[in-house]
Amino acid sequence: MEFFQNLVTTFNFILQGVWVTIGVTAVALAVGLVFGVTMAMARVYGNPFLQTVAAIYSVIVRAVPVVVIIFILFFVIARFVNLSPFWAGSLALGFASGAYQSEIFRGAFRAVPPGQMIAARAIGMSKLQAIQSIILPQAARLALPAWGNEATLVLKDSTLVFVVGVPEILRRAQQVSARTLEPFLAFSVAMLLYLVLTLLTTQILQWFERRYRLQM
Amino acid sequence: MSSTAIAPILRIENIHKSFGKTRVLTGFSLTVQPQEVVVLVGPSGSGKSTLLRCINLLSPPDSGRIWLEEQEITAPGVNPDKVRQRIGMVFQDFNLFNHLTALGNVMIGLMKVRKMPKKEAHDLAMFELERVGLVDRAYHYPAQLSGGQKQRVAIARALGMDPHIMLFDEPTSALDPELTGEVLEVMQQLAREGMTMIVVSHEMGFARQVASRVVFMEGGVVVEEGPPAQMFEQPLHERTRAFLRKISDMDSGGR
Amino acid sequence: MESFLQLLHNAVPSLLQGTGVTLQIAAISLLLGMALGLPVGVGRVYGPRWLQHLLAAYITLFQGTPLLIQLFLVYYGLPDLGLTLDRMPAAFLTLGLNSGAYQAEYLRGALQSVGEGQMTAARAIGMGKWLAVRTIILPQALRLVLPAWSNEAIAMLKYTAVVFLIAVPDLMGQAKILSSRYFAPIPIYMIVAVFYIVLVGATYLILRQLERRFHIPGLTGEAH
Numbered sequence: 001m002e003f004f005q006n007l008v009t010t011f012n013f014i015l016q017g018v019w020v021t022i023g024v025t026a027v028a029l030a031v032g033l034v035f036g037v038t039m040a041m042a043r044v045y046g047n048p049f050l051q052t053v054a055a056i057y058s059v060i061v062r063a064v065p066v067v068v069i070i071f072i073l074f075f076v077i078a079r080f081v082n083l084s085p086f087w088a089g090s091l092a093l094g095f096a097s098g099a100y101q102s103e104i105f106r107g108a109f110r111a112v113p114p115g116q117m118i119a120a121r122a123i124g125m126s127k128l129q130a131i132q133s134i135i136l137p138q139a140a141r142l143a144l145p146a147w148g149n150e151a152t153l154v155l156k157d158s159t160l161v162f163v164v165g166v167p168e169i170l171r172r173a174q175q176v177s178a179r180t181l182e183p184f185l186a187f188s189v190a191m192l193l194y195l196v197l198t199l200l201t202t203q204i205l206q207w208f209e210r211r212y213r214l215q216m
Numbered sequence: 217m218s219s220t221a222i223a224p225i226l227r228i229e230n231i232h233k234s235f236g237k238t239r240v241l242t243g244f245s246l247t248v249q250p251q252e253v254v255v256l257v258g259p260s261g262s263g264k265s266t267l268l269r270c271i272n273l274l275s276p277p278d279s280g281r282i283w284l285e286e287q288e289i290t291a292p293g294v295n296p297d298k299v300r301q302r303i304g305m306v307f308q309d310f311n312l313f314n315h316l317t318a319l320g321n322v323m324i325g326l327m328k329v330r331k332m333p334k335k336e337a338h339d340l341a342m343f344e345l346e347r348v349g350l351v352d353r354a355y356h357y358p359a360q361l362s363g364g365q366k367q368r369v370a371i372a373r374a375l376g377m378d379p380h381i382m383l384f385d386e387p388t389s390a391l392d393p394e395l396t397g398e399v400l401e402v403m404q405q406l407a408r409e410g411m412t413m414i415v416v417s418h419e420m421g422f423a424r425q426v427a428s429r430v431v432f433m434e435g436g437v438v439v440e441e442g443p444p445a446q447m448f449e450q451p452l453h454e455r456t457r458a459f460l461r462k463i464s465d466m467d468s469g470g471r
Numbered sequence: 472m473e474s475f476l477q478l479l480h481n482a483v484p485s486l487l488q489g490t491g492v493t494l495q496i497a498a499i500s501l502l503l504g505m506a507l508g509l510p511v512g513v514g515r516v517y518g519p520r521w522l523q524h525l526l527a528a529y530i531t532l533f534q535g536t537p538l539l540i541q542l543f544l545v546y547y548g549l550p551d552l553g554l555t556l557d558r559m560p561a562a563f564l565t566l567g568l569n570s571g572a573y574q575a576e577y578l579r580g581a582l583q584s585v586g587e588g589q590m591t592a593a594r595a596i597g598m599g600k601w602l603a604v605r606t607i608i609l610p611q612a613l614r615l616v617l618p619a620w621s622n623e624a625i626a627m628l629k630y631t632a633v634v635f636l637i638a639v640p641d642l643m644g645q646a647k648i649l650s651s652r653y654f655a656p657i658p659i660y661m662i663v664a665v666f667y668i669v670l671v672g673a674t675y676l677i678l679r680q681l682e683r684r685f686h687i688p689g690l691t692g693e694a695h
């Protein structure tokens with residue numbers, strides 16, 4: 001009987017962390033999207049200086065464990081502004097994801113046939129206009145499968161903001177296990193909730209992929 | 217001596233084979249004598265490949281029986297791996313082992329299946345490569361060989377297993393026309409040495425010169441069979457005549 | 472500047488110690504993952520149906536959940552079931568199980584990309600199914616899987632950075648101690664980042680060499 005009580009307590013307590021996990025993931029993905037697309041544009045269409053900056057960002061960030069980046073940025077951010085752990089952690093995770101996303105979009109930009117850019121310029125668009133209205137919509141669709149994969153990675157990496165005290169699934173599991181003294185139960189529930197989240201995400205992404213597949 | 221000469225090397229009796237609802241072989245029968253070269257022709261999809269795969273049990277028939285040298289290989293309890301060692305098979309698209317050199321392709325079966333020591337396997341493999349004229353390509357990987365060379369290595373690989381009968385499934389149809397000659401020559405040489413062969417091929421020149429018998433199959437059964445001269449000059453069935461005329465035209469038109 | 476050099480001087484010895492631990496964990500976990508991923512990948516493709524489902528469940532569980540939760544479940548949770556592991560074994564086991572799932576999936580992809588004809592040809596010269604898998608399919612798949620495996624090795628090197636959360640004294644573990652001792656988290660973690668960049672870069676170069684060594688014309692892509 002006590003076990004079931006613990007199970008209910010544990011489940012309810014961790015469930016609240018699910019929303020935090022989803023929030024961290026969404027913010028990080030959005031931030032990463034901005035960084036990723038910008039850096040990819042700089043890499044493919046920028047001048048040599050921008051290309052170099054974007055390349056260094058991508059190579060360095062991808063060579064460092066995400067948890068290290070979270071630590072560094074967390075302390076850097078804390079020095080300048082007073083952000084909650086949720087925002088600081090999500091921003092840091094997004095900054096890291098941006099490097100991976102920049103590689104995805106770089107590949108996608110490159111995969112758009114060069115004739116598209118030439119044709120857009122030929123009808124009088126500026127380079128930026130052409131990228132925005134012609135290249136980007138096509139690249140986005142090409143990037144979708146790899147981006148979906150990155151999304152599930154970010155979802156899983158969002159546990160790493162645990163280290164800066166964000167009350168996401170893992171943190172809440174740890175807290176409740178201290179109360180119930182049943183860590184196996186707590187972490188199992190956390191794991192299963194996560195499994196549901198990743199499987200759901202995969203399903204949604206697959207649906208998107210089918211819907212927006214680009215016929216080329 | 218005379219009694220063994222009369223005993224067929226292969227006897228196929230009334231075999232059926234379906235894939236789901238597709239009935240491919242519908243009561244196929246054929247008897248092959250030692251040292252015979254049977255050229256099997258028939259329209260695409262008539263079940264020629266399926267027949268060869270039934271014979272070496274790569275996909276066993278649903279019903280009917282097959283004897284190889286007095287042993288019923290369709291009987292329960294027969295080890296198909298052992299049967300296949302006695303049947304050499306050459307595929308349309310070669311299927312050379314991509315990670316092994318020409319020599320390695322021939323040696324691997326000798327070492328792993330026939331359990332020969334390495335040295336012995338090497339020497340025999342070299343001998344087989346010599347038979348197909350490819351000793352100088354022994355250390356090339358498949359990707360470094362021409363189509364004709366690949367197919368000759370595939371023949372050497374099959375020969376290495378010391379087969380009692382060889383099955384060829386359109387051995388030259390994946391080849392550029394100028395490369396078919398070298399493969400057909402090797403096959404002709406094999407026939408001269410007395411190898412029993414079933415050859416699925418639409419190379420009519422080869423059939424005329426080398427075949428002891430031409431078998432025309434359609435709809436999963438034998439429609440007509442006979443010596444090449446008879447099949448080409450005066451076939452009994454209109455279907456046979458139409459089909460052979462069609463491929464003879466293509467054959468001469470292709471040159 | 473001078474104080475930074477002083478900090479560097481103080482930090483490097485223990486960071487080097489931590490690097491040793493990081494490398495040890497990465498290497499052992501990768502090997503464990505390989506020992507696991509190899510049979511799992513093969514079983515996933517060639518095993519009986521029930522085994523395929525079982526292995527798929529293992530893979531989904533470990534690929535579908537964060538490594539950190541797996542680590543906590545093993546280190547803090549398993550004692551509830553009477554299995555208490557030390558920090559290092561817990562790290563090896565978790566990372567090994569995790570990597571095994573990924574390596575199995577990579578191998579499955581490689582096995583499935585070896586053409587059907589290879590198996591047919593192997594069976595045609597009288598090889599049994601398992602002999603054919605061992606001598607014909609697997610050697611090709613292992614070469615095809617090498618690039619994915621290199622990525623996994625580098626990912627593993629980076630993912631070891633979470634084991635400090637169960638107090639393993641790896642690179643991050645040492646960094647944590649140092650940063651609270653000197654009250655200088657930013658420079659310390661920056662130095663640690665440089666350590667990782669060097670480790671990852673060196674691993675990358677070594678693996679590229681390896682890929683070139685096992686190159687076979689026509690089987691693996693053009694050697695770069």
Ligand SMILES: Nc1ncnc2c1ncn2[C@@H]1O[C@H](COP(=O)(O)OP(=O)(O)O)[C@@H](O)[C@H]1O
Pocket residue numbers: 235238240258259260261262263264265266267
């Ligand atoms: N493994 C298989 N599964 C389903 N159908 C098959 C299979 N193999 C052959 N078939 C079908 O059997 C028929 C005969 O094929 P095949 O023996 O390859 O003919 P042929 O070699 O004379 O062109 C075809 O309709 C083909 O689609």
Ligand SMILES: [Mg+2]
Pocket residue numbers: 264265266385386
């Ligand atoms: Mg065929």
